[in-house]
Amino acid sequence: MKQNVSISAGLPGTKAPRGKADTLLRDIIRDKWLYLMLLPGIIYFIIFKYVPMYGVSMAFMDYKPYTGFLGSPWVGFKHFERFFSEPQFGMLFRNTVILAVYNLVFFFPMPIILSLMLNEVRRAKFKNFVQTLIYIPHFVSWVVVVGIFYILLTTENGILNELLYQITGRKIAFLLEAEWFRTMIITQSIWKEIGWGTVIFLAALAGVDLQQYEAARIDGASRWRQLWHITLPAIRSTIIILFILRLGNFLDSGFEHIFLMITPTNREVGEVFDTYVYTKGMTQGQYSYSSAVGLFKSAVGLVLVLGSNWLAKKFGEEGVY
Amino acid sequence: MKMNVCRGIGILMLTAVLAGCGPVDGSKAKSSGPDRFYLSIGATLIGELPPNNNAVEKAIEAYTNTDLQIEWIPMSAYDDKQRLMIAAGELPKLVKLAYTPDYISTIKAGQFWELGPMLKDYAHLSVLDSQYYSNISVEGRIYGIPIVRDLGRATIQYRKDWFDRLGLKVPVTLEDWYTVVHAMTLEDPDGNGKQDTYGMVLDKRYNQDVSSMLTRISVSQGGPNKWLVEDNQFIPEFLTEPFFETMKLFRRLYTEKLINSDFIVVDNNEASKIYDSGRAGIQISGGNAQSWMDKLIKTVPEAEVDVVFLAGPDGNRLPGEPGNAGFFAVPKDSVKTLEEVKQILEFLDKLFDPPMQMVITRGIEDRHWSDSGDYAEILDRTLDLREVKPYRDLLPNLAEYQQSIKPVRQPELYQKNQEIGKMNKEYVVENPALTLESDTYREKGKELEIIIQDAETKFIMGMIDEEGWRAELSRWQEAGGSQMCREYELANRSRAAE
Numbered sequence: 001m002k003q004n005v006s007i008s009a010g011l012p013g014t015k016a017p018r019g020k021a022d023t024l025l026r027d028i029i030r031d032k033w034l035y036l037m038l039l040p041g042i043i044y045f046i047i048f049k050y051v052p053m054y055g056v057s058m059a060f061m062d063y064k065p066y067t068g069f070l071g072s073p074w075v076g077f078k079h080f081e082r083f084f085s086e087p088q089f090g091m092l093f094r095n096t097v098i099l100a101v102y103n104l105v106f107f108f109p110m111p112i113i114l115s116l117m118l119n120e121v122r123r124a125k126f127k128n129f130v131q132t133l134i135y136i137p138h139f140v141s142w143v144v145v146v147g148i149f150y151i152l153l154t155t156e157n158g159i160l161n162e163l164l165y166q167i168t169g170r171k172i173a174f175l176l177e178a179e180w181f182r183t184m185i186i187t188q189s190i191w192k193e194i195g196w197g198t199v200i201f202l203a204a205l206a207g208v209d210l211q212q213y214e215a216a217r218i219d220g221a222s223r224w225r226q227l228w229h230i231t232l233p234a235i236r237s238t239i240i241i242l243f244i245l246r247l248g249n250f251l252d253s254g255f256e257h258i259f260l261m262i263t264p265t266n267r268e269v270g271e272v273f274d275t276y277v278y279t280k281g282m283t284q285g286q287y288s289y290s291s292a293v294g295l296f297k298s299a300v301g302l303v304l305v306l307g308s309n310w311l312a313k314k315f316g317e318e319g320v321y
Numbered sequence: 322m323k324m325n326v327c328r329g330i331g332i333l334m335l336t337a338v339l340a341g342c343g344p345v346d347g348s349k350a351k352s353s354g355p356d357r358f359y360l361s362i363g364a365t366l367i368g369e370l371p372p373n374n375n376a377v378e379k380a381i382e383a384y385t386n387t388d389l390q391i392e393w394i395p396m397s398a399y400d401d402k403q404r405l406m407i408a409a410g411e412l413p414k415l416v417k418l419a420y421t422p423d424y425i426s427t428i429k430a431g432q433f434w435e436l437g438p439m440l441k442d443y444a445h446l447s448v449l450d451s452q453y454y455s456n457i458s459v460e461g462r463i464y465g466i467p468i469v470r471d472l473g474r475a476t477i478q479y480r481k482d483w484f485d486r487l488g489l490k491v492p493v494t495l496e497d498w499y500t501v502v503h504a505m506t507l508e509d510p511d512g513n514g515k516q517d518t519y520g521m522v523l524d525k526r527y528n529q530d531v532s533s534m535l536t537r538i539s540v541s542q543g544g545p546n547k548w549l550v551e552d553n554q555f556i557p558e559f560l561t562e563p564f565f566e567t568m569k570l571f572r573r574l575y576t577e578k579l580i581n582s583d584f585i586v587v588d589n590n591e592a593s594k595i596y597d598s599g600r601a602g603i604q605i606s607g608g609n610a611q612s613w614m615d616k617l618i619k620t621v622p623e624a625e626v627d628v629v630f631l632a633g634p635d636g637n638r639l640p641g642e643p644g645n646a647g648f649f650a651v652p653k654d655s656v657k658t659l660e661e662v663k664q665i666l667e668f669l670d671k672l673f674d675p676p677m678q679m680v681i682t683r684g685i686e687d688r689h690w691s692d693s694g695d696y697a698e699i700l701d702r703t704l705d706l707r708e709v710k711p712y713r714d715l716l717p718n719l720a721e722y723q724q725s726i727k728p729v730r731q732p733e734l735y736q737k738n739q740e741i742g743k744m745n746k747e748y749v750v751e752n753p754a755l756t757l758e759s760d761t762y763r764e765k766g767k768e769l770e771i772i773i774q775d776a777e778t779k780f781i782m783g784m785i786d787e788e789g790w791r792a793e794l795s796r797w798q799e800a801g802g803s804q805m806c807r808e809y810e811l812a813n814r815s816r817a818a819e
């Protein structure tokens with residue numbers, strides 16, 4: 001495996017160093033139909049992913065809409081310097097990272113746990129029913145989710161708060177108090193996305209060889225033992241791949257969601273890079289500056305993906321590529 | 322043969338991709354004659370989308386000899402979308418802008434045509450009150466045609482039946498405001514035996530922009546409109562006594578649970594609903610009290626609403642507003658020649674002709690309204706909302722001021738509110754910084770506003786005390802507030818020198 005990687009640095013599978021282009025051309029001619037089928041995908045990526053990337057250069061210019069890309073002056077790292085020396089930087093960084101860590105620790109394992117639980121359900125009809133039901137919140141937009149939570153939790157006749165008042169005699173301003181902010185965000189994310197997150201894990205679970213369970217049962221393994229020794233190892237690589245991909249979006253806090261939940265009283269824990277980019281770029285028209293902030297976020301994501309992938313390979317896992 | 326099929330598929334795919342990239346053309350089945358002037362407009366939409374090719378649009382097209390392509394964008398998404406279109410340089414020929422720092426800076430960057438010198442050639446545009454123009458001028462130059470509105474709109478609107486039942490008087494001093502709100506919250510003004518009413522309800526935008534509740538009450542108590550100028554020193558409103566007293570009033574109302582406890586998460590619509598369903602008694606509003614009344618009587622048939630001037634111990638006083646709902650500007654990206662600019666101005670000028678004003682404000686005769694002697698009678702309110710209101714909201718309208726247009730027969734309350742709106746002009750307190758230039762405001766204005774607005778909210782909610790408030794003030798000053806004051810002073814001095 002290791003040797004393989006070091007030899008074929010360029011194209012995996014093509015060995016002869018001489019006439020590489022020749023072989024490639026021959027390959028293409030031989031498998032032309034396959035390549036043709038690949039074409040729409042390649043075109044899609046070029047047009048919608050690679051071509052727009054020239055816009056990143058905006059982060060190194062003083063972009064003015066009227067003068068455009070050609071007329072705007074290059075300013076190097078000016079916007080990055082400004083960003084790192086901004087008094088708000090510390091707060092933004094802290095909020096974003098804390099939220100991201102909470103997401104990894106509390107949100108990421110949830111779909112795994114849920115799919116393991118679903119996997120243990122015996123009645124197929126009930127399982128399908130539950131699966132369908134838990135997908136639904138994924139299709140509900142954030143505006144509606146936040147609206148539902150507002151109706152449940154507001155201190156003015158919110159259902160849960162009224163209940164709380166009946167029991168304990170006091171109300172909690174879940175939506176206003178800063179210490180509740182992160183709990184609310186994570187809870188809402190889990191409510192909305194937990195079902196959708198199970199899709200891939202359930203697919204992976206469906207691929208586990210049933211004979212292994214049978215053999216384990218004959219050997220007297222309990223359900224817990226089966227889970228620990230068969231099911232989890234079987235989906236381990238899926239978990240790791242999804243974890244690495246998740247790290248690529250480490251600093252994405254979900255703009256829409258956060259933006260809807262921010263209030264004057266929880267702003268000091270709620271303001272994150274995404275909302276900052278919006279305030280700067282969209283409401284104040286500082287396109288270059290907010291591109292720089294966005295680029296910084298992506299750079300962090302890239303470093304995390306490369307790092308974790310490298311680490312995964314170190315430990316003998318497959319990694320993303 | 323095989324190759325041909327191959328190539329065929331390739332070409333097919335390429336065309337599909339290219340087609341996907343091309344500009345999406347709103348295919349219009351409109352018979353636009355070649356002589357008609359094609360004009361695309363970026364427009365805000367409040368409420369429902371008007372039907373395609375409706376009678377009002379057709380009438381405007383016919384009168385002005387244009388082929389209109391109006392891009393309706395919902396109000397809430399308009400600014401974001403507009404900024405993106407500006408950034409991408411893809412604008413319609415006529416766009417509605419607001420007088421805000423980011424638009425001003427694109428105007429300064431030269432993205433729009435200067436219209437000022439050309440105005441004299443147009444009969445209606447040239448006679449518009451100069452106040453309307455100066456409120457949208459950038460560095461003393463005019464780049465737009467204002468969508469004219471009243472200069473002072475704030476009025477006190479209250480439940481007269483509740484006031485009568487509890488023996489209350491319209492509030493004048495801050496103490497009066499407290500008494501009134503206190504009574505209407507705790508003394509069961511609707512007489513249903515339950516404590517389910519509020520004197521006043523706030524929403525999350527309660528301290529923002531021109532309609533800020535804090536500014537409105539503070540001005541009525543003798544405070545400044547956003548900025549106080551003393552010996553050419555610019556002092557923000559929140560450093561003045563009346564404003565601080567107003568904040569203390571709300572702090573008191575909040576701690577005594579006399580206003581809604583969740584106001585910072587309440588949407589403007591939600592707050593209105595509380596008023597409309599007869600659960601709150603007094604508000605300061607820029608709208609017409611009649612629309613409150615109309616909605617209210619559906620749930621509370623015996624309800625009675627009255628409207629009065631916003632007044633304090635020194636008589637009528639209210640914050641002046643810019644007198645426009647934005648302005649129309651002509652982008653250089655989409656309009657290349659001066660000839661075309663003149664055609665667009667001609668279109669706008671024609672909109673002020675009485676027949677056009679009639680169409681914009683009332684719609685088409687015998688479809689939307691009919692002539693009944695002294696008055697125009699609206700035939701169908703729903704049709705009016707669907708087909709006429711979007712244009713009434715979007716286009717400049719001066720119908721209430723033009724004698725030649727027959728007034729709609731409106732209820733007494735509506736007319737009273739309208740009358741107050743006109744007379745308000747005499748009592749407005751101007752915002753002295755409205756058209757002054759400040760780089761800090763342009764770059765950080767929003768952040769600075771947020772610092773103060775958050776601090777106001779925290780103070781009212783009792784999360785910070787006076788000391789904490791002063792700490793926030795110095796944070797504001799250090800973050801650029803002091804710099805902004807100085808820039809306004811400089812700008813003001815150089816303007817005075819001109």
